[in-house]
Amino acid sequence: xxxxxxxxxxxxxxxxxxxxxxxxxxxxxxxxxxxxxxxxxxxxxxxxxxxxxxxxxxxxxxxxxxxxxxxxxxxxxxxxxxxxxxxxxxxxxxxxxxxxxxxxxxxxxxxxxxxxxxxxxxxxxxxxxxxxxxxxxxxxxxxxxxxxxxxxxxxxxxxxxxxxxxxxxxxxxxxxxxxxxxxxxxxxxxxxxxxxxxxxxxxxxxxxxxxxxxxxxxxxxxxxxxxxxxxxxxxxxxxxxxxxxxxxxxxxxxxxxxxxxxxxxxx
Numbered sequence: 001x002x003x004x005x006x007x008x009x010x011x012x013x014x015x016x017x018x019x020x021x022x023x024x025x026x027x028x029x030x031x032x033x034x035x036x037x038x039x040x041x042x043x044x045x046x047x048x049x050x051x052x053x054x055x056x057x058x059x060x061x062x063x064x065x066x067x068x069x070x071x072x073x074x075x076x077x078x079x080x081x082x083x084x085x086x087x088x089x090x091x092x093x094x095x096x097x098x099x100x101x102x103x104x105x106x107x108x109x110x111x112x113x114x115x116x117x118x119x120x121x122x123x124x125x126x127x128x129x130x131x132x133x134x135x136x137x138x139x140x141x142x143x144x145x146x147x148x149x150x151x152x153x154x155x156x157x158x159x160x161x162x163x164x165x166x167x168x169x170x171x172x173x174x175x176x177x178x179x180x181x182x183x184x185x186x187x188x189x190x191x192x193x194x195x196x197x198x199x200x201x202x203x204x205x206x207x208x209x210x211x212x213x214x215x216x217x218x219x220x221x222x223x224x225x226x227x228x229x230x231x232x233x234x235x236x237x238x239x240x241x242x243x244x245x246x247x248x249x250x251x252x253x254x255x256x257x258x259x260x261x262x263x264x265x266x267x
Contacts, residue, residue: 002133004092009122011129016085018078020151025074027081035084039077075156079163082141086166089134093173096126100177104184112188120188123181131174138167212261219253 002013016033019026027036103119106112141164144152152160227236227246236242 002089002092002130004095004126009126011126013129013133018081020074020078022151023074025077033081033085035081035088038084039081042080043077073153073156075152076159079156079159082163083159086137086163086170089130089166089170092130093170093177096123096130096177097173099123100180100184104180104187107184107188107191110191112191116188120181120185124178124185127174127178127181131171131178134167134170134174138164138171141167208266212266216254216257219257220250223250223253 002011004011014029014031014033016027016029016036019028027033029036099119100123103116103123107116141160145157145160145164223246227234227242230237236245239245
């Protein structure tokens with residue numbers, strides 16, 4: 001009987017065991033079960049109604065007897081409990097489906113964050129726990145239907161088939177959700193990889209421009225370093241156009257390297 005913890009998002013799976021005989025039904029469980037409590041209260045209220053003076057005097061009719069669960073066999077009580085448990089699976093499956101849809105819309109719209117990966121992992125854990133609960137139940141109910149168990153009357157087999165059909169639908173929904181969350185997981189990593197690639201390309205472009213600028217300034221630094229040595233036998237130092245010549249040389253080297261990089265489409 002799985003229940004969803006709204007605070008943590010984890011799916012708890014308290015176990016319930018049943019021992020069924022022709023005239024008895026024994027349940028063993030360590031946690032309270034809403035389905036068992038409802039059926040217990042139903043049996044107690046109908047037993048009180050059966051024993052009341054009103055029932056004995058005027059309300060005893062064929063319809064009242066048929067509707068009273070106390071006039072059924074123990075297999076019908078088991079069906080009633082299991083039916084309530086299985087019916088609660090559909091709201092849980094719908095809740096997970098809604099969560100998946102919201103997560104898918106957020107990721108595909110480009111508004112994903114790192115917390116979305118945690119949500120994907122959480123939903124995968126929920127579906128795995130849900131599947132580990134419903135699959136064995138489907139198999140057990142199937143054996144009860146097809147094994148000819150004497151504790152299950154032919155009339156009740158029809159009702160157990162209804163539970164079996166519901167479990168098949170729940171399992172199909174779980175498998176569909178597993179496929180969806182797998183696709184969302186792949187889409188998340190694809191989008192994340194694209195973002196990393198785009199960031200890498202931008203970094204590479206910036207590094208390329210910085211490298212080109214550094215390369216352009218290398219010969220300029222060389223020229224400035226040569227004429228900054230101040231040796232006595234450097235004629236350009238005493239030439240009246242020496243300063244203008246060095247500046248024009250630097251501009252020429254800069255333009256030449258810039259045009260070279262533009263032709264190579266590196267800049």
